[in-house]
Amino acid sequence: MITVENLTKSFQGVNALNGVTLDVEAGTVLGVVGPSGAGKSTLARCVALLERPDSGAIRVDGTDITSLDGSALRAARRQIGVVPQGDSLLRQRTAAGNIALPLESAGVPGPQRRTRVGELLDLVGLTDKATAYPDQLSGGQRQRIAVARALAANPSVLLADEPTSALDPETTGSVLTVLDRARAELGVTVLVVTHDMGVVRKICDDVAVLEQGRVVEHGKVLDLVNNPVSRTSSALLPAVDLNPINENSYDRVADVVLVGFAAVGALLPEAAHRFGVELNIVGGGLTRLGETPVARFRLGLNGERSDSALEWIGEAGGAVQRSLKGPQGVAA
Amino acid sequence: MRSATPWSDVVAYLVEATGETLYMVGVSTVIATLLGVPVGVWLQLTAKGGLRPNAAVHRVLSFVTDLGRSMPFIVLLVALTSVTRLIVGGSIGSTAVIVPLAVGAIPFVGRLVQNILSEVHVTVVEAAITTGASTLKIVRSVLIRESMPALINAIGVTVIALIGYSAMAGVIGGGGLGDLAIREGYQRFNDRILWSTVAWLAVLTTVIQLGFTRAARASDRRRHASV
Numbered sequence A: 001m002i003t004v005e006n007l008t009k010s011f012q013g014v015n016a017l018n019g020v021t022l023d024v025e026a027g028t029v030l031g032v033v034g035p036s037g038a039g040k041s042t043l044a045r046c047v048a049l050l051e052r053p054d055s056g057a058i059r060v061d062g063t064d065i066t067s068l069d070g071s072a073l074r075a076a077r078r079q080i081g082v083v084p085q086g087d088s089l090l091r092q093r094t095a096a097g098n099i100a101l102p103l104e105s106a107g108v109p110g111p112q113r114r115t116r117v118g119e120l121l122d123l124v125g126l127t128d129k130a131t132a133y134p135d136q137l138s139g140g141q142r143q144r145i146a147v148a149r150a151l152a153a154n155p156s157v158l159l160a161d162e163p164t165s166a167l168d169p170e171t172t173g174s175v176l177t178v179l180d181r182a183r184a185e186l187g188v189t190v191l192v193v194t195h196d197m198g199v200v201r202k203i204c205d206d207v208a209v210l211e212q213g214r215v216v217e218h219g220k221v222l223d224l225v226n227n228p229v230s231r232t233s234s235a236l237l238p239a240v241d242l243n244p245i246n247e248n249s250y251d252r253v254a255d256v257v258l259v260g261f262a263a264v265g266a267l268l269p270e271a272a273h274r275f276g277v278e279l280n281i282v283g284g285g286l287t288r289l290g291e292t293p294v295a296r297f298r299l300g301l302n303g304e305r306s307d308s309a310l311e312w313i314g315e316a317g318g319a320v321q322r323s324l325k326g327p328q329g330v331a332a
Numbered sequence B: 001m002r003s004a005t006p007w008s009d010v011v012a013y014l015v016e017a018t019g020e021t022l023y024m025v026g027v028s029t030v031i032a033t034l035l036g037v038p039v040g041v042w043l044q045l046t047a048k049g050g051l052r053p054n055a056a057v058h059r060v061l062s063f064v065t066d067l068g069r070s071m072p073f074i075v076l077l078v079a080l081t082s083v084t085r086l087i088v089g090g091s092i093g094s095t096a097v098i099v100p101l102a103v104g105a106i107p108f109v110g111r112l113v114q115n116i117l118s119e120v121h122v123t124v125v126e127a128a129i130t131t132g133a134s135t136l137k138i139v140r141s142v143l144i145r146e147s148m149p150a151l152i153n154a155i156g157v158t159v160i161a162l163i164g165y166s167a168m169a170g171v172i173g174g175g176g177l178g179d180l181a182i183r184e185g186y187q188r189f190n191d192r193i194l195w196s197t198v199a200w201l202a203v204l205t206t207v208i209q210l211g212f213t214r215a216a217r218a219s220d221r222r223r224h225a226s227v
């Protein structure tokens, strides 16, 4: 759906983007994360057609959009709904009037415009705020109106730069829910720039880690968490605290990542049962990636067949990240 | 010692002069707005960070604007005599004053408008750009509409400034309140006319200022902010 190829952009000698290559599959949500100054916003602004890259291509449905001009440029912009960073609503227009702006730009006639605005207010759950002005809305409500505006002209791509950065956790949830509905109900492809791993945890299918203008990691969130050396897994999974006193009483200590209901629910008891070992969770915890429960546990095992039990867990779909005690190389 | 002008005559003087002032200032404000707003828009469009940045055009436009603003009105009044004659068919009277008043006010309005438009936040403008809006659409629906309260206030400021400038209209027989105060009041030692005119001018400008402030506030949706 969106393909970014070898994108470069520099500002007065500062290389903000150093050959960024990415792709976002249709109907999925990609989270772009990375430290401050990594080039996330620059990438987002290039895709939003607010900034022209120095070289490289951005394809939406196969068409390169980086070199368009005039009315072709404006038409391409309508294909890409943008939720800008920060307050971006017209303060002299009602919520409904703000949502109508892209429809006016597209020349949609009045009656159809009103119908569409009604649908979008419904989508973001703010039907009762249609006639409210931005100053009468909370930060989260304003952001949901901004999402509705971005979606008004039926874009195929939705782009959001730090859509939750100024919001408290609860409000963040309501904005993320709206982004998720956009993908689920409208089938748009979403690219969200964020520094909040919570956003990735809740709505992203894929993640790209940007550092110094380069993509250093890119893939499906659920694949990356299984990879012990990925930055994504250490950032997304529950921390396992070091607890030497606890660990001293076990023959084997290892970290394991479990993905999905079946694995989280049944794998460990079954391993203990099969191999007749004592298997305890001594650290870590459970989280959720989208709808999927994911656990990272530190396990303590006692018994002769502890290594076999760990091996079996690895074969049954758990990722045994490291064996902290006992022979190394047990990892699957 | 001659007796003071009867109050009924003072009122008659004031009524006539007020009519002349409002005519001169009103027409020139309309013209200055119609021409000055586009100048301001153009200045802002071509400015650095504007929608159509163009350093060369912007510099020339800025230079002409600032030159126009720094020109003393009295100089404009006499310097434009031949232009005025060409446009209105004569070079004296209230109508003739409108030309230099309007010409003097265009750069004034232009600069005010540019300053106001530049206050619209860049994120708001960029959000509109991403909707695929044309430049004209952004100027109308974003830059101008978002700035409406401030623009209305700016027109009010222009009216007050033009009332001040129009006091010099007497030089080319334009009449008006300023002329009344100077010629009938000050030069003829007629204190009653002088001070009545001064008082009336104070009332008039206050009322006008108040009217514009009200209109600006009425156009401002931000005032609805609750809690």
Ligand SMILES: Nc1ncnc2c1ncn2[C@@H]1O[C@H](COP(=O)(O)OP(=O)(O)OP(=O)(O)O)[C@@H](O)[C@H]1O
Pocket (backbone or CB within 6 Å): A011, A012, A014, A015, A016, A034, A035, A036, A037, A038, A039, A040, A041, A042, A043, A195
């Ligand atoms: N308009 C600009 N002019 C000059 N330098 C810029 C400009 N925009 C970005 N840069 C530089 O490019 C680099 C990348 O900036 P960018 O805003 O894309 O980072 P970011 O990843 O979004 O960071 P943050 O998380 O702080 O928002 C930075 O070094 C920044 O200073």
Ligand SMILES: [Mg+2]
Pocket (backbone or CB within 6 Å): A040, A041, A042
């Ligand atoms: Mg940024």
